[in-house]
Amino acid sequence: MEQSNAPKPARPARKPHQGGRVTMATVGRMAGVSQVTVSRALSDPHKVSADTLKRIQEAIRATGFVPNAIAGALASNKSLLISALVPAITNVVYSSLLHGFSKKMREHGYQIMLSETGFDPAEEEATLAAHLSRRPDGVLLTGVRHSPDVRRMLLGARVPVVEIWDITDTPIDCCVGFSHPDAGRAVAEFATASGYRKAACVLAGDERAQRRRQAFTDRFTELNGTEVVQINHPEGPATLARGRGALRELIDKHGFTEGVIYCSSDLQAHGVLIEARKSGIRVPEQLAVIGFGDQEFAAHTDPALTTVHVNGEKLGLSAANALLARFRGEEDLASVIDVGFEVIRRESA
Amino acid sequence: MEQSNAPKPARPARKPHQGGRVTMATVGRMAGVSQVTVSRALSDPHKVSADTLKRIQEAIRATGFVPNAIAGALASNKSLLISALVPAITNVVYSSLLHGFSKKMREHGYQIMLSETGFDPAEEEATLAAHLSRRPDGVLLTGVRHSPDVRRMLLGARVPVVEIWDITDTPIDCCVGFSHPDAGRAVAEFATASGYRKAACVLAGDERAQRRRQAFTDRFTELNGTEVVQINHPEGPATLARGRGALRELIDKHGFTEGVIYCSSDLQAHGVLIEARKSGIRVPEQLAVIGFGDQEFAAHTDPALTTVHVNGEKLGLSAANALLARFRGEEDLASVIDVGFEVIRRESA
DNA sequence: TTGAAAGCGCTAACAC
DNA sequence: GTGTTAGCGCTTTCAA
Numbered sequence: 001m002e003q004s005n006a007p008k009p010a011r012p013a014r015k016p017h018q019g020g021r022v023t024m025a026t027v028g029r030m031a032g033v034s035q036v037t038v039s040r041a042l043s044d045p046h047k048v049s050a051d052t053l054k055r056i057q058e059a060i061r062a063t064g065f066v067p068n069a070i071a072g073a074l075a076s077n078k079s080l081l082i083s084a085l086v087p088a089i090t091n092v093v094y095s096s097l098l099h100g101f102s103k104k105m106r107e108h109g110y111q112i113m114l115s116e117t118g119f120d121p122a123e124e125e126a127t128l129a130a131h132l133s134r135r136p137d138g139v140l141l142t143g144v145r146h147s148p149d150v151r152r153m154l155l156g157a158r159v160p161v162v163e164i165w166d167i168t169d170t171p172i173d174c175c176v177g178f179s180h181p182d183a184g185r186a187v188a189e190f191a192t193a194s195g196y197r198k199a200a201c202v203l204a205g206d207e208r209a210q211r212r213r214q215a216f217t218d219r220f221t222e223l224n225g226t227e228v229v230q231i232n233h234p235e236g237p238a239t240l241a242r243g244r245g246a247l248r249e250l251i252d253k254h255g256f257t258e259g260v261i262y263c264s265s266d267l268q269a270h271g272v273l274i275e276a277r278k279s280g281i282r283v284p285e286q287l288a289v290i291g292f293g294d295q296e297f298a299a300h301t302d303p304a305l306t307t308v309h310v311n312g313e314k315l316g317l318s319a320a321n322a323l324l325a326r327f328r329g330e331e332d333l334a335s336v337i338d339v340g341f342e343v344i345r346r347e348s349a
Numbered sequence: 350m351e352q353s354n355a356p357k358p359a360r361p362a363r364k365p366h367q368g369g370r371v372t373m374a375t376v377g378r379m380a381g382v383s384q385v386t387v388s389r390a391l392s393d394p395h396k397v398s399a400d401t402l403k404r405i406q407e408a409i410r411a412t413g414f415v416p417n418a419i420a421g422a423l424a425s426n427k428s429l430l431i432s433a434l435v436p437a438i439t440n441v442v443y444s445s446l447l448h449g450f451s452k453k454m455r456e457h458g459y460q461i462m463l464s465e466t467g468f469d470p471a472e473e474e475a476t477l478a479a480h481l482s483r484r485p486d487g488v489l490l491t492g493v494r495h496s497p498d499v500r501r502m503l504l505g506a507r508v509p510v511v512e513i514w515d516i517t518d519t520p521i522d523c524c525v526g527f528s529h530p531d532a533g534r535a536v537a538e539f540a541t542a543s544g545y546r547k548a549a550c551v552l553a554g555d556e557r558a559q560r561r562r563q564a565f566t567d568r569f570t571e572l573n574g575t576e577v578v579q580i581n582h583p584e585g586p587a588t589l590a591r592g593r594g595a596l597r598e599l600i601d602k603h604g605f606t607e608g609v610i611y612c613s614s615d616l617q618a619h620g621v622l623i624e625a626r627k628s629g630i631r632v633p634e635q636l637a638v639i640g641f642g643d644q645e646f647a648a649h650t651d652p653a654l655t656t657v658h659v660n661g662e663k664l665g666l667s668a669a670n671a672l673l674a675r676f677r678g679e680e681d682l683a684s685v686i687d688v689g690f691e692v693i694r695r696e697s698a
Numbered sequence: 699t700t701g702a703a704a705g706c707g708c709t710a711a712c713a714c
Numbered sequence: 715g716t717g718t719t720a721g722c723g724c725t726t727t728c729a730a
Contacts, residue, residue, distance in 0.1 A: 115455065277651065
């Protein structure tokens with residue numbers, strides 16, 4: 001009887017997946033080469049002889065082979081996935097950022113895993129955890145204020161991170177954005193220089209809008225010695241309806257009928273414009289209006305909206321470049337990229 | 350000398366990854382159990398004794414273990430990833446769909462891999478191929494017109510697919526949307542019933558907008574026996590600026606100064622409204638305006654915009670439910686879900 | 699230029 | 715309740 005220190009005949013511990021899946025092995029068999037050669041043909045075609053390459057390509061076509069990036073990711077420890085967290089994709093500010101960002105990343109073979117956080121830190125944390133388990137090669141976060149757990153998770157994952165739409169001296173890894181307080185102050189100075197001595201703020205939105213408002217208010221008061229009237233809707237999105245309501249409130253409750261109104265978004269500013277027109281208030285003669293964001297429509301309202309321009313698509317692109325540079329392992333990377341902003345004078349102020 | 354038909358001592362064919370990565374094995378070692386038990390503790394906690402469970406959870410906390418979903422996906426053949434392709438995320442129509450869709454999917458543990466196709470079939474094809482290599486568990490496509498290659502790839506991947514924002518009798522798998530021609534006809538009938546005998550179409554956008562326009566035109570002509578004036582900007586996005594320009598063109602080149610103007614989007618309709626006001630044209634007395642989409646602002650323009658409402662978030666939710674039902678392997682699944690639309694009469698027509 | 703072997707970190711299947 | 719084994723489909727390494 002044969003000695004049996006040879007390896008035991010393997011017991012099938014597991015049924016194979018449902019039949020028919022085409023793998024590199026299948027393709028290789030068809031082309032008369034091994035599985036590795038197929039892998040090489042795909043990742044480094046010039047490391048394979050022209051003849052085999054052709055046979056492999058034919059086999060791929062014939063079988064309809066689609067490489068399994070999951071297996072590739074596991075083996076190479078590169079997922080080619082980028083995790084992107086934004087507060088709300090229905091907000092054009094963020095979706096246009098993403099547009100520029102993902103375009104660039106896609107060109108380099110990365111796909112975007114996208115989630116909304118709804119301005120909620122707890123949601124951000126939970127979503128980030130879910131994303132990190134998918135082992136993204138990079139992470140895009142909106143804003144620079146994050147929970148300690150978010151920072152900890154990110155640091156632990158040793159993954160490049162870019163925070164956008166704001167800047168700070170202490171980014172997790174790097175940030176691309178602009179100073180919101182600076183923007184608020186710039187508007188206050190612009191308004192003052194334009195001769196307005198009274199002001200109101202119309203706010204709806206996130207913590208960044210709050211900081212713009214605060215800086216505007218402080219600076220305007222400092223320059224003009226007058227209080228700034230505040231209309232705040234911190235909860236929920238900035239909408240045209242809220243802009244209209246805000247002007248009503250300003251007029252009816254605050255008797256605010258002259259001066260400048262600084263809105264936290266173009267959409268609200270547009271609402272103010274509409275309500276002003278409806279109420280027979282002339283803009284900018286009686287009331288001036290300044291928006292924020294310079295969305296497409298801002299140049300085409302009547303009167304055209306004076307606002308603050310930020311190049312969202314370029315910002316998204318810079319963010320992508322920051323990540324890509326990190327993937328390349330470049331040294332001396334900037335950790336704070338300030339893309340700035342610009343006050344655009346049109347007709348409304 | 351010992352006989353050597355025993356397996357050869359393994360030669361390290363590959364260096365291990367950089368040190369320090371925490372795996373289930375690490376956690377198990379720390380908790381005094383095997384790796385599988387850790388796996389079970391995570392996926393089926395009640396299959397593990399309370400005591401071990403506690404030790405495992407402690408070990409997880411202590412090590413900062415984050416499960417590797419890539420490895421899980423490879424082993425289980427489930428990626429928990431959904432591929433979503435939309436024409437443009439900066440268009441609120443699509444982003445609000447996505448909002449509802451991804452919310453629901455996320456609740457069930459799925460993450461969204463998102464790409465834009467820019468209304469370009471070739472782009473859609475290339476992006477889909479990239480997505481499919483990531484082995485998504487489901488695919489969301491916008492529209493029902495896709496290249497043969499797209500259909501072939503999808504069928505070959507044997508993955509549930511939901512096509513949204515349009516319907517057809519021959520979906521790849523299933524579709525959730527509404528009939529665009531029906532919507533166009535409904536507007537024609539609404540306009541006719543409202544007493545308008547002359548009409549113009551202002552169009553910018555995709556093939557679906559084209560079909561609405563065509564149906565509107567045919568039906569309006571059929572009912573009123575009058576030609577419908579056409580302003581077409583098939584390339585590029587629908588914008589406020591284009592709406593304004595369209596009205597100028599209608600007035601200056603076509604002498605169109607009475608009747609109803611049907612726009613392919615609310616944004617353009619809003620542009621028409623603004624231009625009309627600026628030109629001293631009364632709406633709806635002289636010119637009536639109808640939009641499409643019922644975006645948030647539509648109810649708050651002045652005059653308020655008459656438009657066609659489609660519940661985008663609900664549509665996204667239905668799409669998610671359709672996929673989830675397929676994941677559950679339910680039988681007798683509807684392959685065409687018509688969510689309908691509604692003409693909303695406000696002040697502009 | 700090609701191939702063999704090992705292993706990425708997990709889940710499925712089965713035995714105890 | 716827990717462990718053992720095999721394997722998911724690739725990439726990496728080394729040898730030829």
